[in-house]
Amino acid sequence: MEIRFFSLLLLPLAFGALVPAEQFFDVLGTGLKEWRLVFRGTAYINKSMYVAYKDGSNVPAVIHDACRKTNWSQPCDTHYRNSDALNHWSNIMEVLFGIVEGGKLVKTIVFNGANTDYMNWFSESHYINSSWPDLRTEPHQFFGISGHDSVNRRFFINHNYNGCPNDAGWVAVVDSINNVPCDWEKDEAFPIIKYAAAEKFENWNTGNFRNADALVVFVKYSSGSSIVG
Template sequence: MIFKGMSGTGVSVYESFVFGTQTSESDAAKSFDSPENFRLNTPFENWNSSNIIEVKLTLYSKFYDELIHLIFNGSTTTKTSWFSIEHLLDSPWDDLMPGVEMNYFSIAGHSKARVFFVNKHYGGCEVDKGWLLIIDTPLSTCEWEHEFPTPVFLFSSSNEAEIFRNGLKEEAYIMTVHVKYG
């Protein structure tokens, strides 16, 4: 595990993941019992020369049960470019594949408020539809985004994209990123 982000702490998952802001490399922070974000800095600093072949993003419940995971080809990627439709190898959603209509699939997401964002389309707050969303800061404009302490990890618990307001209310407590070396 190279990263662990916690929901509801008020600490930006984007800033923690990309820059190491408000993270720790300690064994205590690595524990799921710790509210602190964990980041193992060496893989991030040496990403391009580390021969990373696979990256796995996993979301967990409050009880540490795995809820979903996505697996990406990590070859020839950077610490942020691996999270893309082009590198996606496996996901829990049947309708998420190369060539599908979408407007976001990136770690930076939309205005760094919606991060680790995999979105099908916008059409107004009532019909925004997607697969995965981390609301990182309370800057978001849709009313339903203010129902949760930030950051909050939301995802479609069905096998396809869902309208955020209606269906994308499945909430995870912990996000981890693991890498596999070749």
Template sequence: MNMAFLKRKQNQLIAFFIMLFSHNCGAENTENTFVATPDFALTMSFKTVTSSSKVRCVGACAADQKCLSATYMLSTKQCLMSELPLVATAASGTPNNDAVTYSMDEWLLVFRATPGIFVDAQIAWLNGSNVTTSDVTCQVLSATECAHHYRHPVVNLWNVLGVKQVKLVFFKGQQQKYIIFDGIGSDISNWFKQSRVLNSSWSNLASDTLPFFSIEGDFERNFLTSYPYDSCESDTFYTLVLEGRTAGNRCSYEDLATYPQFFFATGDKPGKPMLGMALADLFAIFIK
């Protein structure tokens, strides 16, 4: 029986005891699974405590609402707690054979777009221009006094994160509609492709004939999933982020008081901006 097999079995047993321990500690979010990364230590933490074992270290993390990952130092018995979930740890740590890191495999909010602030949401996402990385009011998934788009700094490290899935969500009050994409091998733009759709609250989104399906979209229409254009009255979309008025022969539904605005189809089928679509309070992007 080789050492790699023994270490793998040990980590599986630890994960089992972690779930039991976190439940006994009264942790609120015990349905999350901790994933072990042996011989790896995080370099970013918000708190360090002393723990007698790996299980107690991760149990303490599970009981702390801020903690999404914990590094346990075997020799010093230090437990370093971090706010980073599994997807972000690869870019925030170093190899260390005196350590093992346990991380929750959960969604990380990396972008929250705010309507009506006259800042292009597409450019904010792709380039990080005119965004906040710290305003807490811009990280809440409901309408707030936030006056910026929020973009997590980890987005700049996309190519080394090992993103598995990306989720786009439109909120109006609570979550309304979502699309989950395959993020493996993607960059910050090409994850938004019809061929990458894994699941959606629109049942036919993955199979519909949609010539427009991209973040860059068409003119002032971004994060666009659209049927072929015919006339303004027949324009039909699942999603439409309207950054401003299209030059020239623009459509009446583009004449809004403020921009950007976020349209989403409210039913299972695509809709028209004035019929079968609603304006979202915000839209958000998550990764895991």
């Protein structure tokens, strides 16, 4: 039997409120609309993605509908922060981090959301699985949303530094173009979302890296209903 909820979805009791059903998506193609979109960071708009995620102070009051959906082929020229979800981080079972390029979700990492807050879930200790199998076995020099703070490398998973030509890792948001130390992170606009395009870490200079269009974060709650589309 096909079940549809046309108005509101009741979320975990920790929220004590109804949440619009359109905030939930079947991101992984399971047939369940169980992932709530809580953040989208857009590349090359010259607004800090870290600030947008952390407190939303550079996110406009009016957001284009495309920035809140998963039809990623549609244009979006801002960051999107679901302040209700991020400011009331509770009862989270899993967190899905995704990289979007060319209208498709090209890379994902799933994290255990239990006993986390909205800043510390993105970590080695909460890692479950990802599009990069070697994330489980290789060492990580940086693994966090704050990343390498002094050089504005955010949502940063890095394998090693050994002088700029030898730096290597998996994903980085270059959140400034002012006084960046390495050639691999220089561009004419920011934020730059760089990701290793194959299934392993790469040299940031010579490896198989691509620049993405967006970064997305979804949460799955440990109780409450899902929508079957």
